[in-house]
Amino acid sequence: MSRIHVTTTINGEAAEFLCDAGETLLDVLRDRLGLTGSKEGCGTGDCGACSVVLDGRLVCACLVLGAEAEGRTVGTIEGMTTGEALHPLQRKFLEHAALQCGICTPGFLVAAKALLERTPDPTEEEARYWLAGNLCRCTGYDKIIRAVLDAAAEMREAH
Amino acid sequence: MALDSKTEARKFKIVGTRPLRPDGIDKVTGRARFGADMSAPGMLVGLILRSPHPHARIRSIDTTRAESMEGVHAVVTRADFPAFVEDEALADVLDNCMAGEKALYDGHAVAAVAATSGAVARAALKLIEVEYELLAHVTDVDEAMRPDAPALHEDRADETVPAGMSDNVMARHEFGHGDIDAGFAKADRVLERGYRTEATHQGYIEPHACLATFGSDGQADLWCCTQGHYMVRNTCAAILGMEQGRLRVTASEIGGGFGGKTTVFLEPVALMLSKKAGRPVKMVMGRAEVFRATGPTASSSIDVRIGMAKDGRITAGFAELRYQGGAYPGSPVDMGSMSAFAPYDLEHVKTVGWDVVTNRPKQAAYRAPGAPMAAFAVESAIDELARELGLDPLEVRLKNAAREGTRASYGPTFPAIGLEATLRKAKDHPHWSAPLGPNQGRGVACGFWFNFGGDTCVSLNITPDGTVTVSEGNPDIGGSRASMSMMAAEELGIPYEKVRTIIADTGALGQNDVTDGSRVTFAVGLATIEAARAAKREMCKRAARIWEIEEDAVVWEDGAARPAGPNAGKHPPMSLAEIAAVATNTGGPIAGHCEVNAEGAGVSFATHMVDTEVDPETGAVKILRYTVFQDAGKAVHPAYVEGQFQGGAVQGIGWALNEEYIYGEDGRLQNAGFLDYRIPVASDLPMIDTVILEIPNPGHPYGVRGVGETSIVPPLAAVANAVSHAAGVRLTHLPISPPRLLAAIGAK
Numbered sequence: 001m002s003r004i005h006v007t008t009t010i011n012g013e014a015a016e017f018l019c020d021a022g023e024t025l026l027d028v029l030r031d032r033l034g035l036t037g038s039k040e041g042c043g044t045g046d047c048g049a050c051s052v053v054l055d056g057r058l059v060c061a062c063l064v065l066g067a068e069a070e071g072r073t074v075g076t077i078e079g080m081t082t083g084e085a086l087h088p089l090q091r092k093f094l095e096h097a098a099l100q101c102g103i104c105t106p107g108f109l110v111a112a113k114a115l116l117e118r119t120p121d122p123t124e125e126e127a128r129y130w131l132a133g134n135l136c137r138c139t140g141y142d143k144i145i146r147a148v149l150d151a152a153a154e155m156r157e158a159h
Numbered sequence: 160m161a162l163d164s165k166t167e168a169r170k171f172k173i174v175g176t177r178p179l180r181p182d183g184i185d186k187v188t189g190r191a192r193f194g195a196d197m198s199a200p201g202m203l204v205g206l207i208l209r210s211p212h213p214h215a216r217i218r219s220i221d222t223t224r225a226e227s228m229e230g231v232h233a234v235v236t237r238a239d240f241p242a243f244v245e246d247e248a249l250a251d252v253l254d255n256c257m258a259g260e261k262a263l264y265d266g267h268a269v270a271a272v273a274a275t276s277g278a279v280a281r282a283a284l285k286l287i288e289v290e291y292e293l294l295a296h297v298t299d300v301d302e303a304m305r306p307d308a309p310a311l312h313e314d315r316a317d318e319t320v321p322a323g324m325s326d327n328v329m330a331r332h333e334f335g336h337g338d339i340d341a342g343f344a345k346a347d348r349v350l351e352r353g354y355r356t357e358a359t360h361q362g363y364i365e366p367h368a369c370l371a372t373f374g375s376d377g378q379a380d381l382w383c384c385t386q387g388h389y390m391v392r393n394t395c396a397a398i399l400g401m402e403q404g405r406l407r408v409t410a411s412e413i414g415g416g417f418g419g420k421t422t423v424f425l426e427p428v429a430l431m432l433s434k435k436a437g438r439p440v441k442m443v444m445g446r447a448e449v450f451r452a453t454g455p456t457a458s459s460s461i462d463v464r465i466g467m468a469k470d471g472r473i474t475a476g477f478a479e480l481r482y483q484g485g486a487y488p489g490s491p492v493d494m495g496s497m498s499a500f501a502p503y504d505l506e507h508v509k510t511v512g513w514d515v516v517t518n519r520p521k522q523a524a525y526r527a528p529g530a531p532m533a534a535f536a537v538e539s540a541i542d543e544l545a546r547e548l549g550l551d552p553l554e555v556r557l558k559n560a561a562r563e564g565t566r567a568s569y570g571p572t573f574p575a576i577g578l579e580a581t582l583r584k585a586k587d588h589p590h591w592s593a594p595l596g597p598n599q600g601r602g603v604a605c606g607f608w609f610n611f612g613g614d615t616c617v618s619l620n621i622t623p624d625g626t627v628t629v630s631e632g633n634p635d636i637g638g639s640r641a642s643m644s645m646m647a648a649e650e651l652g653i654p655y656e657k658v659r660t661i662i663a664d665t666g667a668l669g670q671n672d673v674t675d676g677s678r679v680t681f682a683v684g685l686a687t688i689e690a691a692r693a694a695k696r697e698m699c700k701r702a703a704r705i706w707e708i709e710e711d712a713v714v715w716e717d718g719a720a721r722p723a724g725p726n727a728g729k730h731p732p733m734s735l736a737e738i739a740a741v742a743t744n745t746g747g748p749i750a751g752h753c754e755v756n757a758e759g760a761g762v763s764f765a766t767h768m769v770d771t772e773v774d775p776e777t778g779a780v781k782i783l784r785y786t787v788f789q790d791a792g793k794a795v796h797p798a799y800v801e802g803q804f805q806g807g808a809v810q811g812i813g814w815a816l817n818e819e820y821i822y823g824e825d826g827r828l829q830n831a832g833f834l835d836y837r838i839p840v841a842s843d844l845p846m847i848d849t850v851i852l853e854i855p856n857p858g859h860p861y862g863v864r865g866v867g868e869t870s871i872v873p874p875l876a877a878v879a880n881a882v883s884h885a886a887g888v889r890l891t892h893l894p895i896s897p898p899r900l901l902a903a904i905g906a907k
């Protein structure tokens with residue numbers, strides 16, 4: 001089986017890889033590029049643990065083929081910090097204890113960041129519906145929603 | 160273990176605050192390594208072939224074509240494992256990991272391959288030829304109990320089962336005291352009702368995963384996501400016939416477990432594949448495999464009879480509980496039977512539990528295993544009786560509440576407990592008096608969980624620069640490293656930031672029981688405090704040596720050794736860091752450790768209150784408001800205690816409203832994915848309010864009780880009671896999914 005050569009940009013840096021035609025972007029990120037921050041909870045688009053941003057759009061990396069990354073930009077959890085500084089969402093997740101086991105956390109953070117880029121001042125309901133594609137089995141979502149709304153407030157103030 | 164009688168008076172500096180967790184940065188940046196995030200040079204990918212049949216004799220398995228495929232390095236079947244495992248329960252675990260004579264459920268593992276890639280392994284699975292002889296199957300608990308039901312096993316029932324019953328009945332349990340007939344005779348009203356709950360899955364977001372490396376010298380290493388790596392070591396060693404000391408297990412970060420990771424599924428298979436292949440083997444389950452072959456909890460069928468006097472006093476309680484726990488004995492019906500009436504002080508009470516096998520995956524523990532369904536039945540019946548007698552459901556519960564000195568329905572006499580406190584708090588809470596609109600209803604229910612202690616080791620080491628590392632052996636599933644660091648810092652009198660807690664591998668400590676039974680903050684906390692006390696004693700000794708005074712003339716206060724007593728002399732206090740800096744000259748490195756079988760885990764009670772709204776057109780139920788009142792003994796890190804309350808409540812909401820294993824006539828699981836097995840999502844829910852009560856546990860130096868499990872016990876009944884009031888019809892079958900609710904409304 002011949003492999004496909006893909007040239008792409010991941011978290012702002014040029015990247016190349018070879019992948020099989022049927023390989024998902026999630027497999028490529030995790031198994032070929034060592035970016036294991038994106039998680040596989042289902043592989044069928046139902047849990048959001050694999051959330052990444054593709055050309056500015058929030059997608060499930062398990063539903064995208066690796067080959068589709070050709071010429072595009074991919075943003076993952078590993079690109080969320082700048083140097084040592086945590087993104088306000090990351091900080092608020094810690095302060096609000098919005099994670100218990102933490103397996104869903106990368107997906108929630110990537111999805112929440114995408115929300116706040118579109119809707120800097122979401123209502124609780126908007127946040128809940130936007131994040132309805134991300135499953136968390138530990139927290140009951142309460143502290144996650146609080147962390148997202150608090151981060152949004154802080155980011156608005158900073159502007 | 161000595162008790163600290165001053166528990167209640169103690170003023171804490173760190174315990175009770177909300178510092179950031181030590182593993183936090185790793186978890187918000189994607190750096191934390193979970194089960195599937197590890198790899199090794201030369202690693203192969205392992206996959207499992209699963210039975211598509213619910214019940215079949217395995218006539219033969221031909222692996223030759225798979226074995227000769229390019230890129231395949233090993234194929235294993237049951238024939239590769241030892242023929243005999245002495246311990247019956249472990250023999251069942253092996254049979255569940257790799258089927259022997261029969262495949263007992265849809266999804267049962269029958270063979271496995273290790274190959275150079277997932278694609279090759281998948282292709283190889285297709286080349287394995289299994290010849291099955293199909294057998295009749297049964298998946299329903301009541302059907303499985305019929306004498307003519309297809310039998311999964313022969314002659315496995317224990318001696319408690321009367322003759323003439325179905326071979327699927329494995330055990331009978333009975334608890335209680337008094338004379339229930341006399342009690343029922345005194346009742347003004349007796350309610351008798353049947354209830355059913357469907358099987359649910361723990362639903363952890365991280366599928367099972369492991370990486371096994373078996374050396375040709377007979378030593379092996381295993382990395383896996385588990386609630387107990389010591390359990391994994393012991394179980395795998397027994398199943399593979401190797402010595403425990405030759406297998407070192409390292410626990411990865413764990414992406415949820417809720418009881419579902421208290422056993423093994425892949426681990427022995429990965430080890431065997433690695434042994435045969437001579438290379439590391441990584442195995443990761445897909446979500447469908449998780450649903451088909453791991454976890455679920457028991458489904459239940461329960462009959463309850465409760466007698467109540469006009470004033471709300473329960474005169475007698477009886478319940479007969481039938482739980483199917485999948486294909487092997489061991490459903491948690493014993494714990495269901497013990498916990499069913501535990502919140503109440505009853506003169507006459509009896510429960511009978513039946514453990515039943517069916518052609519479903521072997522049940523695994525799920526948060527307070529066995530208790531939520533029992534509480535659903537009993538709390539629903541109490542609610543209905545209270546309504547009929549025109550009584551306030553919280554008052555009825557207060558009138559019957561178990562208190563200090565109550566003889567529990569399952570035997571022991573309770574020490575100080577917090578049920579009454581949660582009920583009073585609930586009554587006074589604004590939620591209880593808030594107005595309700597049309598199609599809305601409010602429900603309350605109580606819940607109980609035993610909590611456990613068990614084998615625990617902690618080693619606390621003082622570094623030369625005066626920082627502290629705590630090594631413990633229980634995977635951190637929701638912030639326990641933070642709690643251990645807090646307790647160590649509290650005890651030593653140093654800042655939280657000076658302590659780092661790590662989860663040591665199985666080579667580093669003695670036996671540690673699994674992270675279950677809500678035991679970690681209690682038992683590992685207790686051991687951490689004891690280890691810190693041992694280190695303090697040693698540091699006082701070192702100071703005494705330096706000051707050339709008697710050891711007992713030195714005390715530890717506010718993070719420093721100080722001279723005390725009439726003959727101690729005047730010496731400036733020596734801080735932990737100062738003592739650590741000169742440790743080499745005073746006797747060498749300083750550490751404290753504790754090895755204990757922790758007893759005295761205090762039971763925990765909760766009361767939940769929920770408002771629901773029913774859409775009579777669609778049968779959909781919306782959760783409008785939810786409040787949890789629970790006794791934590793002492794909340795070490797209140798944010799994570801709240802998190803346990805909220806998470807348990809929401810899992811219970813899912814169990815009550817949506818989640819269920821659905822089997823077709825063909826005995827196959829029809830909804831093995833998150834799309835069709837729908838767990839609650841953010842848009843389904845309101846905020847989950849929490850009220851932490853602190854009635855100290857006399858069995859822990861700081862008063863801590865386990866909190867992780869009780870929170871899933873009341874919500875099934877609380878939600879069902881609320882929906883019943885909103886819909887004007889009693890719901891007795893969970894989940895109350897829209898079709899079921901519409902049918903109930905239609906039948907009114």
Ligand code: FES
Pocket residue numbers: 039040041042043044045046047048049050051060061062063
């Ligand atoms: S792994 Fe992609 S949505 Fe679950």
Ligand code: FES
Pocket residue numbers: 098099100101102103104105135136137138139364414415
């Ligand atoms: S924190 Fe465990 S799944 Fe969300």
